Amino acid sequence: MTTPPVSETPTTIRVLLADDEEMIRHGVRMILQHADGIEVVGEAVNGAEAVTLAAELRPDVALVDIRMPVLDGLAAIAPLIALDPRPQVVMLTTFGDEENVTRALQAGAGGFLLKDEGPDELIRSVRAAAAGDAVLSPGVTGTVIKRMLQGGAAPAPSGTPGATGPASAEDRVAALTDREREVLAMLGAGLPNLEIGLRLGIGVGTVKTHVAAILEKTDSDSRVQAALLAHRAGLAS
Template identity: 80%
Template sequence: MSTPPPTVRVLLADDEEMIRHGVRMILQHADGIEVVGEAVDGAEAVALAAELRPHVALVDIRMPVQDGLATVAPLRALDPAPQVVMLTTFGDEENVTRALRSGASGFLLKDEGPEELIRAVRAAASGDAVLSPGVTGTVIKHMLQGGPPAEDASTALERRLAPLTDRERDVLALLGEGLPNLLIADRLGIGVGTVKTHVGAILDKTGTDSRVQAALLAHQAGLSS
């Protein structure tokens, strides 16, 4: 008899009570997800995360006292570290890119539907990137502003990619397309566990902290369009 997957523990951080209430109501009715705590600012979120050890932290970018941008790194420095998903709105691309560069696992629009919210929490808990389709292209474009890398930068990029095997480059290219592990496995005809192994090797060999940063690297290197 197979063992059921562990319950995904979620921490909410948003200064708007109505937002927290709405998100909690959606998640508490989803199988295998438990909201273990709520914070009204980033400092409280870090303190609660250290105590409650959530798997996923949903963090608003704009909060008083300590905003979401200043909260990503302290959350990711915890042991164990939660996956951090930023809650955002349209028109906030600059702040989103800063959060992603700081190690956030992805971003989710506040007006996404219940199914997308639940999917995002489960994806983050399993190590997949969470990228809202409505703004992914805009954010990647914003992160890559400035045109193609200079010659020295191109050399540095190739040096980072040099340790990768051909299969790891294939996986990296699909990370750049924003695909989750299951779809990468289907596209390449390999097991999901093998994909996870390749993703771990990619992050380690390229010195990237998250799948999102690896996806950006894939675009910078021209592996993904």
């Protein structure tokens, strides 16, 4: 697992689009290029090209279609999140593709966005991803989270082969400090960094530091995985 670096939200958010449908890329690009502080720096037609361009262009956010030729979005997640600097990977999907969304979140994607979301939601999601927050489309979030909680979503650390139940979750959070456990519980509640900071009386940068430590100590690839771990460990309802 590669822990994402702790950083402030970039002044200009650099976005990479990866989708084999030209009309989808064109529509997303048209929306984002008219949003303040967002720049589309590249477009890819498959997962392999997305990884190559991400390594070259160093985007802050990669919007990646799940279904693409050559290398699909699911297979592209691992090499994308292994890059340094690591882009925030948000999967583009269609309604009813819950199984693939679940697999994407298990693989370390930072969230998912329905292709038919409106312009305001698209822009908000890109900004949330760049800030390090999870991006989960409301339309299918409940179904996907329920599926992941029932199906062993967060993989166990390499040191505990086969451990996927509540006991392993408790073991994984055992090394966290009291403040990190508080932050993890709030991740489990779906709170963004800004709200976590306000509730705890700390800055967003400090929240990001705690989140990075949580991901490292619990061997989680994304805050979505960490949020699910909070539920498994009984830290969030």
